[in-house]
Amino acid sequence: MNLRLNSTTVLSVGTRIRAFALIWPSASIVAVATALAGSESLKITDAWVPTVEKSGGDVPLLMTIRNESSSPDALIRVRCPVANFSEKHTVDRGEGSPAMRAIPSIPIAASSTTVLKPDAYHVMLLQTRQMLAAGEAFNCSIVFQKAGTIETEVKVHGLP
Numbered sequence: 001m002n003l004r005l006n007s008t009t010v011l012s013v014g015t016r017i018r019a020f021a022l023i024w025p026s027a028s029i030v031a032v033a034t035a036l037a038g039s040e041s042l043k044i045t046d047a048w049v050p051t052v053e054k055s056g057g058d059v060p061l062l063m064t065i066r067n068e069s070s071s072p073d074a075l076i077r078v079r080c081p082v083a084n085f086s087e088k089h090t091v092d093r094g095e096g097s098p099a100m101r102a103i104p105s106i107p108i109a110a111s112s113t114t115v116l117k118p119d120a121y122h123v124m125l126l127q128t129r130q131m132l133a134a135g136e137a138f139n140c141s142i143v144f145q146k147a148g149t150i151e152t153e154v155k156v157h158g159l160p
Helices: 013-039
Strands: 002-004 010-012 042-050 059-067 073-079 083-092 099-103 106-108 112-116 122-128 137-144 148-157
Touching (some): 042 137, 059 073
Antiparallel strands (some): 002 010, 042 059, 059 122, 083 122
16 A cells, blocks of 8 residues: 655555654654653652551551642652552541542642642552551652652651
């Protein structure tokens, strides 16, 4: 099968595939560079979880996120090898006692610092796969809408 570009140029299927193969890697490089550039505007510090004495429980993942960009972002996903699932939560303080509620994303305002803590926005790691002892550490992938994926070290702390 041939493709006619104009009245005199015809490209074969093989030529079109070779042209696409040349263009595709450069498009991928642009996408990766964009994600890396976006992640430089977000800084994650003080990521930690409390100790867990048995597997199968739920534990809050707490951290500080600094957005050095002039545009807002959103935390949309967290992947950690120590848990089967994760959920983003907020705490509702309506009538009665405060209650956690799952939300689709955690907003990260422009040029600001967002602290994820138990009584506000936070991430719950659900169905832990192992015990977590004080002093241990593991890595998680934190995925943002604009900045992309940021790998961060999470430390395990005992509660005071």
